Amino acid sequence: MRLVSFAGDAGARLGALTEDGSALVDIGARDRAPASMSRLLWGGSEAWSAVRAESSASAAVRLSLEEARLLAPVPDPGMLVCIGYNYFGHGDEDGAVPDHPDVFAKAPQSIIGPGDAIRLPPESNEVDYEGELAVVIGSHASRVREADALSHVAGYTILNDVSARDVQAWGSQWTLGKSFDTFGPMGPWLTTADEVPDPQALDITVECHGEVTVRSHTSRMIRSVAWLVSHVSRAIALRPGDVIATGTPGKLPGPAASGRSLSPGDTVSITYGHLGTLTSPVVSHSFRPESMSQPQER
Incomplete structure (x- = not known):
């Protein structure tokens, strides 16, 4: 479904x-x-x-x-956990693979739905985008084995881990730079786990304003979805509705991928296999449509 x-x-x-x-x-x-x-x-x-x-x-x-x-398929996750540098070719240019991945939190309040606008905050001049496979937990998972981890997954969707790179550099932790309002587009829907027999078998395409900037495959993850669910659950008891964003592939070489920050008028579209396409327009912070003026029921 x-x-x-x-x-x-x-x-x-x-x-x-x-x-x-x-x-x-x-x-x-x-x-x-x-x-x-x-x-x-x-x-x-x-x-x-x-x-x-x-x-x-x-x-x-x-x-x-x-x-x-x-709206975002999971508009009110209890927790949004993100994984950094989880694809070969993104952050491992020297060939070294760390024993443990970077794990960080992104505020659930950052989440918006498909078609909702990413608003560029005045505090940042370096807003970036990252197209990620998002895993939605469907049952309690505490210290689960890797072999059993996928049985705790309800389904999969797409997350754009929007990031203010300059704000990330304000300190040693990434949470603030990752968590501005509207920095978590999610959608367009939740594809149930029975329709994704192998989450490591999905093509990935990301476009920014019509130009392909990422073309990859989930088989290039350093740590698999099952490994990540097991790993996170060893420290945090996962609950239904929690979300794990599994990292982004590196961008393709070329002008569009060479560090260009998002600007008003851009559109980011992220496709993962048969899970659909998540599309988000980019606007200035002063733009606030009526549909975004009321908080979602949480």
Whole structure:
């Protein structure tokens, strides 16, 4: 299944895309299944069964994609953990692979949905973008073995780890430079784990303003998704709805990839295999559309 969160009258609602992707089923419209992604992820097997039944029910309420404003599929993660330098060719130019990856936090408040704008903060002149595979946890995972790790994954989506490089240099920790408002575009939907039998078998393409700046493959990860889930769970008890962003490949050589920072008018599009494409326009900090003026229900 491809599951979405979309804006409803009372906050984020849960939907499932139809098979052809032209419409979505309002999962909670008939009170037969969880009405939000959070309730699904915390609801266990019974909630998942109800969602699967409602997504294919002939009497289910359907909306066209034009009628719905998609939000980040997990609009309110309990925790957003990111992995640095996890692809060969990105940060390992000397051939050395560290014993342990860089692990850092990104504030969940930075998350926005597909199509929402990245706002460039006045504090930074060096805002960069990183297209990453994001792993959504579906069941409690504490000190899990690598062999069992993927059984705790609900599904996968795409995250743009937007980063203020100059702010990152203010101190030894990266959190502030990674966590400005709008610095976490996520989407366009959650593809359930049963439709991604091997997360290390996905093509990756990133475009900035129409030019391909990244072309890679998840097989080039230094540490696999299963290894990362196991590794993080040894220190942090993962809970349903937590998200792990698995790192970005390095950019292709060329003018567009040689350190050019994002500017108003740019558009970043990130594609991971069959998981869809996450597209985000870039605007100045002063631009604040009405759709972004109200906080999401958390």
